[in-house]
Amino acid sequence: MTRTPDILCIGSVLWDVIGRSENAMRQGSDMPGRITRLPGGVALNIGMALARFGLTPALLSAVGRDxxxxxxxxxxxxxxxxxxHVYRSDDLPTDRYMAVEGSNGLIAAIADAHSLEAAGDKILRPLEDGSLPAPYKGAVAxxxxxxxxxLASMAQSPLLAEADLRVAPASPGKALRLTPFLKAGRxxxxxxxxxxGLLCQxxxxxxxxxxxxLLAxxxxxxxxxxxxxxxxxGQGNDIITLTPPSVHVARVxxxxxTFMAAHVAAELGGAVAQPALKAALDAAALYVSGETKI
Structure with missing residues (x-):
């Protein structure tokens, strides 16, 4: 029997290939370190973190039938x-992400999410064919x-008109893709x-x-x-600001x-603005320090 999800995670589901060095790095650096392959992608990372916080996420994405x-x-x-509800493609390969990190943070990364982009609105079929209730009234990451x-279509879609939308750009290079949600006030x-800065020019x-x-x-x-x-x-005239814990950076x-997932989980659990933000900052600090298992 299919479980009922607490939240939908829509977006990238792929393999993360991450090279990490304990040394500071710059362009052209060749350092010893560790290379890992783990399940990743923004939607999946959020989903895995939500699951660690006790929620049951459902993925809407594209994954190759390979x-x-x-x-x-x-x-x-x-x-x-x-x-x-994941769309499995017969002719598109499973996407991948590759990054290099040093003790001074992210050095470089390439996201190969071309299969997700090529699949397009096929990933939303479960909301159209009755597999999932529509209009969807729950939380959506x-x-x-x-x-x-x-994304522009989703910002106006009746399928998501009543959803609690939580939207992240995935990277600075894709920040402007959130413009439809800014314009629609969604x-x-x-x-x-x-x-x-990119969204506000x-x-x-x-x-x-x-x-x-952003509110303006x-x-x-x-x-x-x-x-x-x-x-x-920030929402309306309410602005809440907190400083995150200071930790040793082991990964970025x-x-x-993780921050977004912790914030969503805290709010779905009933936390108000300041406690929810604190819970998110604490969870992100634990993750960055390497103390949270993936």
């Missing part, structure tokens, strides 16, 4: 995620690895300081200023992070997804 895809689906199921056209936008020195600017440009609600500096949640890939 050996890597079969292995990935099995890994997702093992981690407590519902994969029944959505990432910016989808095409601009599909959802909660989860961005870092750089992504906020400005530069910001701190998260409160960035959050206010039409955002219904904005959550802005800035690494180890204060993070802000997936930290923003």
């Amino acid at each position: 050996a890597e895809g079969d292995e990935l689906i099995a890994a997702c199921t093992l981690r407590g995620l519902i994969t029944d 959505l990432d910016g690895n989808l095409t601009v056209e599909l 959802g909660t936008l989860y961005v870092n300081l750089e992504e906020a 400005a530069s910001f020195d701190d998260s409160p200023t960035a959050a206010r600017a 440009r039409g955002a219904r609600r904005a959550v802005v992070t800035d690494g180890g500096n204060p993070a802000t949640v 890939t997936g930290a923003g997804d």
Whole structure:
């Protein structure tokens, strides 16, 4: 029997290939370290974190009907995620993400999410064919690895008109893909300081200023992070800002997804603005320090 999800996670589900060195790195560095392959992608990272917080997420994404895809689906199921609604393509390979990290943070990364983009609105079929209730009235975590056209359609779609939308850009390079949600005043936008600047066509020195600017440009609600500096949640005239715990940085890939998942889980559990933000910052700090299992 298919389980009933607590939240839908829509977006990238792929393999993360991460090279990490304990040394500081720069362009051209050749350092000893460790290379790992783990289930990843923004939607999946959020889903796995939500599952660790006791929720039951369902994935809406595209995964190839290849050996890597079969292995990935099995890994997702093992981690407590519902994969029944994932679009399995016969002719598109399973997507991948590759990153290099040093002790000084992310050095470089490439996201190969072309299969997700090529699948397009096929990933939303479960909302159209009755497999999932529509209009969907629950929480939805959505990432910016989808095409601009599909994201723009989703911002106006009656299928999601009553959903509690939580939207993240996936990376600064895809921040502008969130513009339809900004214009429509839909959802909660989860961005870092750089992504906020791109959406507002400005530069910001701190998260409160960035959050206010996003609200002024039409955002219904904005959550802005800035690494180890204060993070802000803004809605209407309410601005809440907290400083994250100071920790040793052991990894960075997936930290923003963990923050978002913890914030969503806290709010779905009934936490109000300040406690929810604190819970998210604490969870992200544990993840960055390497103390949270993946």
